[in-house]
Amino acid sequence: MYDVKGNLKQVLANLPQGVRLVAISKYHPNEYIEAAYAEGQRLFGESHEQELRQKHTTLPQDIQWHFIGHLQTNKVKYIAPYVTMIEAVDSLKLLREIEKQAAKCDRVIDVLLELHIAEEATKYGLTPDDLRQLLADGEWREMQHIRICGLMMMASNVDDEQQIRGEFQQAKQLFDEVKQQYFADCDHFCERSWGMSDDYKIAVTEGSTMVRIGTTIFGPRIY
Numbered sequence: 001m002y003d004v005k006g007n008l009k010q011v012l013a014n015l016p017q018g019v020r021l022v023a024i025s026k027y028h029p030n031e032y033i034e035a036a037y038a039e040g041q042r043l044f045g046e047s048h049e050q051e052l053r054q055k056h057t058t059l060p061q062d063i064q065w066h067f068i069g070h071l072q073t074n075k076v077k078y079i080a081p082y083v084t085m086i087e088a089v090d091s092l093k094l095l096r097e098i099e100k101q102a103a104k105c106d107r108v109i110d111v112l113l114e115l116h117i118a119e120e121a122t123k124y125g126l127t128p129d130d131l132r133q134l135l136a137d138g139e140w141r142e143m144q145h146i147r148i149c150g151l152m153m154m155a156s157n158v159d160d161e162q163q164i165r166g167e168f169q170q171a172k173q174l175f176d177e178v179k180q181q182y183f184a185d186c187d188h189f190c191e192r193s194w195g196m197s198d199d200y201k202i203a204v205t206e207g208s209t210m211v212r213i214g215t216t217i218f219g220p221r222i223y
């Protein structure tokens with residue numbers, strides 16, 4: 001097995017105080033998750049509903065699961081009973097469905113709004129103007145079963161460190177803007193989920209509060 005424990009320790013040692021690690025375990029077997037769990041890691045991220053369901057039912061129940069991938073509205077009902085956070089909300093339609101399913105489970109589900117800043121056209125997420133529009137529209141204020149806890153984003157997959165840094169800075173600026181405008185009194189609107197294996201060291205210098213790291217801990221994924 002990949003040296004999950006050693007890698008996990010290394011990553012944790014690189015994180016400043018106050019930055020949480022979401023260990024991204026997608027495509028990795030339970031044994032890998034159990035190794036990280038044995039080191040005390042409780043926060044894991046998955047991006048496919050069926051795989052998450054499988055892992056949730058077979059692994060320790062005190063694991064907190066973040067759904068980090070693109071979520072189809074018809075899948076929300078399956079994860080609503082147990083998911084801790086849905087990180088990549090990119091439409092009002094999805095927000096409405098989470099509200100509906102969370103209400104059915106009599107839960108409040110934490111969510112992040114996913115920003116699209118990166119250049120890649122294939123990435124999901126709200127443009128800065130989409131984000132402003134969604135918040136200005138105000139329907140989210142009526143949703144009693146979701147709690148908007150911050151923003152999530154993926155930087156461009158490029159080697160240019162300045163570009164990546166610039167995208168994180170843009171995300172931080174938008175966070176500050178909407179925090180001030182809509183969430184000034186909400187202590188729970190505090191999460192900035194950015195930073196992955198290749199760029200988390202940059203992300204933590206640019207205000208990330210939560211990094212999502214897979215490959216560096218668990219090794220390459222076998223698809």
Ligand SMILES: *Cc1c(COP(=O)(O)O)cnc(C)c1O
Pocket residue numbers: 024026047068069154196197198212213214215216
């Ligand atoms: C897979 C994935 C990650 C982890 O990527 P690594 O490069 O393996 O660290 C982080 N965030 C999202 C949204 C992902 O889909």
